[in-house]
């Protein structure tokens with residue numbers, strides 16, 4: 001599930017911080033918000049290092065074509081190995097048949113400006129350790145916020161005690177699929193500038209500059225600008241694999257609002273996706289027109305915000321003046337900036353094995369794509385090739401090793417339109433007889449137990465395939481869809497409805513102005529089987545979200561979805577104003 005970040009309307013000059021703060025948070029059951037975490041009043045200080053526990057951080061492995069980013073020195077200064085050794089030893093002494101240890105530090109910062117003025121600023125710093133065990137076939141888990149040997153040992157004992165209590169109500173033995181021992185490994189994500197190394201004033205000034213540029217335009221009445229940043233450090237050990245990892249992500253977003261005299265208003269948000277990159281993504285660049293003029297603007301590690309913000313006022317004015325769509329069936333060309341969310345909801349969640357088996361039913365239910373259909377279900381057209389992927393550079397779900405020590409990998413979920421795989425963690429893999437996990441265990445904090453979470457689930461482009469303009473040229477009477485907005489899907493991930501940021505009429509193979517009040521509606525298999533053409537790699541963009549919600553207690557996870565532009569034939573279009581009875 002992805003929570004929708006809404007832009008609320010507020011008259012100029014009437015600050016309302018409480019409501020604005022809420023408005024910056026996603027609305028879906030609170031699942032999508034940045035976790036409210038314990039805030040430590042002081043930085044990490046006073047650690048005592050034990051020489052024997054020091055790890056040689058210079059020996060970390062990384063992609064051969066880029067230098068390794070340094071891992072947060074305040075995090076690595078903790079005696080992580082010693083804490084893990086103490087916890088694992090204690091768990092074993094107390095009878096655990098499996099034990100693993102995590103320590104994490106997750107820094108977050110959200111900056112929000114309304115009409116150029118700072119309205120939201122908060123920093124989070126979540127630090128702690130966790131011990132997970134299996135005792136007599138039952139899970140146990142405990143965590144602590146102090147990274148000391150005493151706390152690690154106590155957490156191990158508490159986790160074992162939890163398992164012994166829970167055993168009385170456990171109806172199914174927990175067994176974990178085997179995973180190779182990877183030894184001592186380290187991994188950092190690909191980024192150039194750690195956003196936490198950039199001064200706050202510089203970040204605010206950048207957002208304020210974007211805002212004032214938009215507000216100077218007659219077509220724009222209000223502007224919301226925000227920047228979310230996360231630096232996540234994870235240390236994992238189960239005795240066979242000890243992994244130290246760090247990744248960085250950020251999400252810039254700008255929404256312009258136009259208000260008519262009668263009170264009707266329209267909004268338009270930038271298409272820039274959240275990315276597993278650093279502050280370089282926001283760097284000023286000068287480049288020519290991007291592919292299709294409206295699609296991808298990501299080149300060379302940054303997004304062309306100057307170009308996107310430059311065209312936003314006129315696009316917004318045209319949206320406000322646009323005619324309402326006439327409901328009916330249309331051919332659609334869907335841009336990656338919209339399609340990623342449809343992939344997320346109708347493929348990503350539907351191919352989680354825990355959901356398909358009914359172990360997970362929170363947040364829009366189970367899945368129609370049940371394991372008895374593996375290798376048989378015609379999910380979509382033969383052009384459809386979807387992968388689960390933890391290795392995509394700059395992907396939000398990309399990592400070196402998951403929270404069960406499973407190495408990152410890429411595998412097929414849908415091959416030639418047929419369901420061929422699932423997302424797995426070690427327990428789910430073992431439950432259905434898969435040989436091994438494909439690395440989908442993730443916990444969003446040291447205070448939570450890992451659950452099965454989504455890999456980057458991506459639709460592959462067609463080698464040598466068409467451009468967006470080529471796809472549009474193949475449509476006589478249709479609609480070109482860009483940007484995500486709201487969505488809904490039923491409890492089996494089957495019937496769905498999606499809106500978007502921008503809809504352009506296509507007439508005779510050419511764009512013919514914007515439409516408003518558009519939503520497309522379909523069942524998952526009808527929709528994907530209507531896919532007649534898949535764009536080439538030049539149309540491919542990695543979209544995604546910070547805030548996929550799952551589980552009880554709720555956890556959030558970042559995830560990317562790459563896809564090309566696609567051509568869908570004969571999709572049902574709703575007029576959302578008519579549907580709402582307006």
Ligand SMILES: [Zn+2]
Pocket residue numbers: 001002344349547548549
């Ligand atoms: Zn989700």
